[in-house]
Amino acid sequence: MLNLRLTKTELLQKKSLYLKDDTLSLHCECVFPTGISFKGIIGTKIELTLPQTESIDLRSVPIINTSGRQSDDASSLKEGFKALYTEGTLSDIMLTTETETFPAHSAVLCARSPVFKATLTNDMKEMNKGSVDIMDLDADTVRRMLSYMYTDSVEDLQWESALRLYEAANKYEILSLIEKCSDFLEHSLSLTNACDALLLADRHQDHDFKMMCRHT
Numbered sequence: 001m002l003n004l005r006l007t008k009t010e011l012l013q014k015k016s017l018y019l020k021d022d023t024l025s026l027h028c029e030c031v032f033p034t035g036i037s038f039k040g041i042i043g044t045k046i047e048l049t050l051p052q053t054e055s056i057d058l059r060s061v062p063i064i065n066t067s068g069r070q071s072d073d074a075s076s077l078k079e080g081f082k083a084l085y086t087e088g089t090l091s092d093i094m095l096t097t098e099t100e101t102f103p104a105h106s107a108v109l110c111a112r113s114p115v116f117k118a119t120l121t122n123d124m125k126e127m128n129k130g131s132v133d134i135m136d137l138d139a140d141t142v143r144r145m146l147s148y149m150y151t152d153s154v155e156d157l158q159w160e161s162a163l164r165l166y167e168a169a170n171k172y173e174i175l176s177l178i179e180k181c182s183d184f185l186e187h188s189l190s191l192t193n194a195c196d197a198l199l200l201a202d203r204h205q206d207h208d209f210k211m212m213c214r215h216t
Contacts, residue, residue, distance in 0.1 A: 078151050081108075085150035093120070094131040095146070100139035101131070102146055112149040113172040141168050148177050157184050159193060163200060170204045182209045189213065 018024060083089075084105065091103035109116035119132060134142055141164040148154050154165070154177070162184045169177035185197055186209065194213050201209035 078153075081150045082147075084108075085146060092130070095142055096131050096133050097137060097139045097142050098135055100142075102139075102142060104146060108149060113174050115172045137168050137171075138164065141165055145169065145172070145174070145177070148180075149174070152176070154180055154184075157181075159185070159188055162188070163196070166200065166204075178206075182206065185209070186212045 012019075088103035091105055093104050093106045093109065095102045095104055106116075106120050110120055111117075116132075137145075140161065144154060144161065144165050145168045148165075157165070162181050166178065166181035166185065169175075169181055185200075189197060189212065198210060198213040201207075201213055
């Protein structure tokens with residue numbers, strides 16, 4: 001119910017406004033709330049002033065040298081593999097020559113030589129008997145080859161032992177050992193041994209080594 005704040009006296013006093021033709025006419029505007037139509041933040045503006053700091057000269061920042069540590073890590077890894085080879089711990093395959101048998105690890109052989117990898121993964125006969133026969137290489141050469149496969153280094157090479165190790169590296173496709181042997185042979189070339197080296201290079205189609213022999 002709406003209450004009109006007009007008295008009868010006020011209506012009669014303003015008859016021309018409210019009682020035209022002796023009829024009461026009222027014009028009403030009603031507003032009904034429908035709840036919250038918007039609730040939120042229209043916009044914000046924040047200004048933040050940071051304190052000034054001095055610029056940093058990168059040339060003054062010390063550089064940490066890790067090369068020494070990497071060298072120590074590599075040396076430690078090398079010593080670990082050398083011990084694994086010399087002690088024969090957890091070896092799972094034997095390399096047999098005419099005079100000696102060497103314990104080895106098939107994982108190392110496969111990682112270093114694609115020929116050993118093909119032999120040990122495809123030839124079940126070799127795996128079942130647990131050994132690989134190497135009758136065309138002498139024991140000293142196989143020992144040197146295995147030592148390189150575990151340590152990535154060769155020691156106490158002489159001309160004859162380098163020739164035999166070069167042959168073994170080619171047979172088992174140990175490319176890095178081929179390179180080390182050929183480097184040693186190239187630096188040891190003389191008029192007395194150049195022919196032997198040339199025949200070796202020709203037999204294995206080592207063109208770079210052959211060219212070096214021809215220019216001796």
